[in-house]
Amino acid sequence: MCVAAFAWQAHPKWLLVAIGNRDEFHERPAAALAEWDNGILAGRDLKSGGTWLGVSHAGRFALVTNLRGHGVADPDRASRGSLVTDLLTGQGRYSDPITAPLQEFNPFNLLLADGAQAHFLTNRPDDLRTGLAHGIYGLSNGTLDEPWPKTLQLKSALLSWLNRSSDDFEPLFSALRNEHxxxxxxxxxxxxxxxREAPETPVFIRDRIYGTRCSIVVAIDRDGRGTIIERRFSAESGSTGETTLAFQWPD
Structure with missing residues (x-):
């Protein structure tokens, strides 16, 4: 996931709204959004087995991005996708955001939320685990809310959507498809x-080798009723499918 906007307790109706694009090599195998046996709702990285963004019936949301500027990833480190899956289920070595050994991973940013609170985690230059106040945040491959053009652009689109108080997610997907x-x-x-990636890229990256693989919208209201929608794209940036799943977080 290379660019995302995240609204946390920033609207009378919506507890959480997150929108984002996953940018990756098109040759890297992935499975579409689905409900897993362990209660996770997410796409799956078939190379390492984890996920980049998801929700769970346990009442958690998480997304991870790589953190730029620290060199090529070390293949011997733990998969960042396994951090997301453990946090979503509340089980496994990395399930506790307070004690998880973050230095076992290549550089990352991570947003985590449940029905009561939201947190930001990163492991570079040092471990940082901090609670988030209500508001709208932007995240790409820099630091949290670093004002990259595409990050500001996506935050602005999310704010506009919230101001319209609409249940129509099409404007959010239009913002995620922006190539300017x-x-x-x-x-x-x-x-x-x-x-392969240019120094500066738009929200939606059109490239046959490395580009936007999918767009995701997650919306959870204050009663815990949620929707997660994934739209997938080919190497030619054409649509290859869409999945919508509904869920209910526990009280």
Missing amino acids: LADVGVPPREPSDVP
């Missing part, structure tokens, strides 16, 4: 660790 570089914000200070 924004004219506000500060460009990334560090080049991408993916040589």
